[in-house]
Amino acid sequence: MSQRFYSAKNLDVLEFEAANEWGYPRHKHNFFELTYILKGSGQHLLNDSTIEYKKGDLFFLTPKDEHxxxxxxxxxxxxxxFTEQLFLEKANLSSSTHWRKNLDTVIFYSNNIPKSIIAYEGDRTQLFWLYELIKNEIENTLVYSRDVLLDLFGALLVVVSRNLKSSLTKSEKSYKSEKEKIDSILTYVRQNLLDKELIKIKSIAENFYMSPNYVSVFIKKHAGISIQQYVLKTKIEMAKRLLKQTNLNISQIADKTGFSDSSHFNKIFKKYTGNNPSVFR
Incomplete structure (x- = not known):
């Protein structure tokens, strides 16, 4: 059985040289990972595939992958x-819907690409420049560093998404088990939480090639909770993080988590947590 590595930070950079051996056992992560090949060559054992790697390659790994x-x-x-939490933070702070529409590409389909993900040669330079910029910002923290990192990270993931999309079509979606499919559906809901259209039963059904009548039954059967309850529960978890990690007031948090007003937010928050938002904070 492979090991699983964990990261306490939601964004971090690591750079090291391996002269003869990589230095790690075969493993999975609890986070997402972009692995840049800055120099050298060898083989990348990813899931059931063996890929030759060389300088200039870039691999994308999800928590599902073993390598x-x-x-x-x-x-x-x-x-x-980086962690899924960073996706949520970036999406919450962005006024653009582009992020939420493209996150599913990064989340769901990456496992289907065992090779270097760079499809557009012109993007190779950009992807490696963004790596250096993010690395430098983390190593040399200055005022507004978090804002700079979030913007750089956003640019990086949009370019990554563009390259992933070039290699994938909807017809390539496949799931090894019903557990994997429900995990993908729930991840899709979390990442598109604030877009009411995208988390409608009809949209979920279209995205996962299911009958609209079966979507609710499938989710209830495998997640033990209705889609409406899952949406509310996830919004409350997002609100709890914002209450603890930001200085936003209650009305602002209600708005950012998609509630109609602070009164409705207070009512639902207390129902799920037993406390008012102000008491929880």
Whole structure:
């Protein structure tokens, strides 16, 4: 059984050189990872595939993926690690719907691309520049660093998404089990939480090639909760993070989490947590 590695930070960068051996056992993560090949060559063992890697390659890994590297020539790896929480933070702060419409590409389909994800040669330079900019900002923290990092991260993921999309079509969606499918549906709901159209039963059904009449039954059967309850529960979890991690007032948090007004937000929050938002804070 492979090991699972964990990260306490929602965004981090690691760079190291492997002269002869990668130095890690075959493993999975609780986070997403972009692995840049800054120099060297060898093989990348990703899930059931073996891929030759070389300088200039970029691999995208999700928590579902299992991998290890076999080093042939001394290799320098650059790694950007980030969590699902960072997606939510970026989406909450963005006024653009572009993010929410493209997150599903990053979340769901990456496992289907065992090779380097760079499809457009012109994007290679941009992706490596963004790595260096993010690395430098993390290593040299200044005022507004968090804002700078979120904007750089947003740009990075949009370019990554563009390259992933070039290699995928909807017909390529496949799930090894019903658990994997329900996990993907619930992730889709979380990432599009504030777009009422995208989380309607009809939209979910179209995205996952299901009958609209069966979507609710499928979710209730495998998640033990209705889609409406799951949406409210996820909004409350988002609100709890905003209450603890930001200085936004109650009305602002109600608005950011998609409630009609602060009164409705207070009522639902107390129902799910037993406390008013102000008391929880």
């Amino acid at each position: 290890e590297f076999i080093v042939n020539e001394p290799t320098t790896f650059g790694i950007i690690k």
